[in-house]
Amino acid sequence: MAESQKRIVIIGGSYGGLSTAHYLLKHVVPQLPEKESYQVVLVSAADQVLCRPACPRALISDDLLPQDKLFVSIPKLFDQYPKGSFSFLNGTATELEHTSRTVSVRLAAGGGSSTEKIDYYALVIATGASTPSPLLSLNRDIEFLRTKWAQFRKALPTVKSIIIAGGGPAGVETAGELGEYLNGRAGRFASKLANPRVAITVVTAGSDILPALRPAIAKKAEHYLAQVGVTVIKQARVKAVTPEGAGTDDVSAKATVTLEDGKTLEADLYIPATGMTPNTGFIADKSLLVADGRVDTNASTLRVDKAGPRVYAIGDVASTARPAVHLIFPAIPVLGANIKRDLLLAAGKEDKSVGKDRGFKEDTRETQMVPIGKGRGVGAAAGFQLPSFMVWLIKGRDYWLWTTGNLWSGKQWAKES
Ligand SMILES: Cc1cc2nc3c(=O)[nH]c(=O)nc-3n(C[C@H](O)[C@H](O)[C@H](O)COP(=O)(O)OP(=O)(O)OC[C@H]3O[C@@H](n4cnc5c(N)ncnc54)[C@H](O)[C@@H]3O)c2cc1C
Missing domain, CATH: 3.50.50.60 (FAD/NAD(P)-binding domain)
Known part of the structure; x- marks a missing residue:
């Protein structure tokens, strides 16, 4: 310099x-x-x-x-x-x-x-x-992220239960990916996957998952989640997690999750995806x-x-x-x-x-795409509901990797606009 x-x-x-x-x-x-x-x-x-x-x-x-x-x-x-x-x-x-x-x-x-x-x-x-979960972002540097992924992946083959706190897109996408990877997917006309190998639970404080989308779309997401063995518990807030640091400092720790109503849930893995x-x-x-x-x-x-x-x-x-x-x-x-x-x-x-x-003026129209595993997804763009196929095409196929070449290289900003 x-x-x-x-x-x-x-x-x-x-x-x-x-x-x-x-x-x-x-x-x-x-x-x-x-x-x-x-x-x-x-x-x-x-x-x-x-x-x-x-x-x-x-x-x-x-x-x-x-x-x-x-x-x-x-x-x-x-x-x-x-x-x-x-x-x-x-x-x-x-x-x-x-x-x-x-x-x-x-x-x-x-x-x-x-x-x-x-x-x-x-x-x-x-x-x-x-x-809150170090698995979902670059909270420090690449080495830190990779170390956390490695710890989590090591635990995956033997887990029987996973709890994900948070019914926003990060929680729902993570549940969908893990569900499909660990359990597979039920047939198109089945309402849910019978006897999933790993019981995956999303706990959300809201009356529905995906609060940025209209309830009908959230219901569709819940249906797709059920098809990969994911259960949703609504209007329940996580109050405490023991041992302290499970899911944050130690991403492979077994956890006891206490909800606000005093109920406790046991999990082999816990992923906080709230806020x-x-x-x-x-x-x-x-x-x-x-x-x-x-x-x-x-x-x-x-x-x-x-x-x-x-x-x-x-x-x-x-x-x-x-x-x-x-x-x-x-x-x-x-x-x-x-x-x-x-x-x-x-x-x-x-x-x-x-x-x-x-x-600048924020565009506040309903816009969010949420893949649920590799083949399904829900979402809306500029207030219009998108079919599952479109969500797959735009996001679920490779989670936006098709867009980042132009973005990181600066080509996206070639013109002054
Ligand atoms: C799981 C997940 C899925 C998402 N999916 C979507 C989606 O499909 N569509 C969508 O529109 N949005 C999505 N989002 C939101 C999107 O990722 C964020 O809006 C976007 O990453 C914000 O970009 P940013 O540049 O503001 O910050 P970030 O992407 O958070 O990057 C901040 C950067 O700053 C660095 N940094 C932080 N502190 C310091 C410091 N003190 N000194 C130096 N460097 C520092 C970090 O290492 C990082 O590189 C998703 C978010 C998550 C977590």
Whole structure:
């Protein structure tokens, strides 16, 4: 990193962060006066990007999805840009000091023993959110995820029962994948699988699974789950799990799950798939966060207004929208345009020559696709129910891996939009 350059630091190398980096390098930095004086610095805890929605299938076995598409090395994706315009820092942001405009990063190299403090001219926070189960996301780095998958897989052949807490898409998809893999699927006209080898139970607090979809679609999902040996317990909340750490620290532990009504369930494996925790631990000033821990982000401009000039947030970490990839995509050009505007103004351009802010608006229509094993699925897009075949075609076939080639390489952002 050249000391004299103005750094546009992006923290988080996934859907939000990688897309922003490509967009800035293609459409923003080249249009700035003295463009060589800027450098996009991408900081990420992992040096590879993961197709995260694929975790419910990928966690079972490396044979189920092509590994070279599931994990992709980040630095190589940016070789296409002029030398000096981009730099990758493999490390974890540990402290943001927004008044002095610096971020401290614990470097992955050397086993995390050294820290670098970098100052930023502009900052994009794209650190996403962690899942309670370490099997379902890149909560740390790739090695950590692979270690957890290995522990879980080792236990699988002998299990007789699995409890999954959470009736959202992550819980339902994981139940469907495990059900089909371990039990197989009942015939098309059977209402449920008789005598499944492994009893898989989804426990949900809601009156139905998949609360983002209408009840009729949720019922269809329940039917598909029953066909792979999955039972759903509704209106039941998990109150406690013993031993402590089962399903989180120890993904292969047997667990006793106590529900709110006092009932207890025993399981050979327990997977918590309830809610997510925003990755904002490095933001010491809690006034920059909203009550649920996400970054307090202007829902229209994507600026973090309280953090000083040229600070933005995007993706699951931002308070802007629901956590979903399809809501990040339309936000990227808005973010790019507003960063460009701010940088041009800071470079001395006049207000009238740089145009107005662009505004983001969350699309709140019913949109969610939930594969249930390899051959079935439920969902809706823009308010229209999708047939099982369409869910398979779009998502269930390979859990979006067909989309990530263009996304990670930046081709998706070839045009300024
Ligand atoms: C099981 C599952 C299935 C899903 N399926 C779908 C789906 O089908 N469709 C859909 O639209 N959405 C889906 N989602 C949601 C989707 O995955 C998220 O919306 C998306 O991953 C958010 O991207 P992001 O870039 O904001 O953050 P993330 O993908 O969470 O990535 C954040 C990145 O930041 C890094 N990071 C975190 N903290 C730090 C730090 N302090 N310093 C440096 N780096 C850090 C992380 O390692 C990670 O690489 C699914 C989510 C899960 C868990």
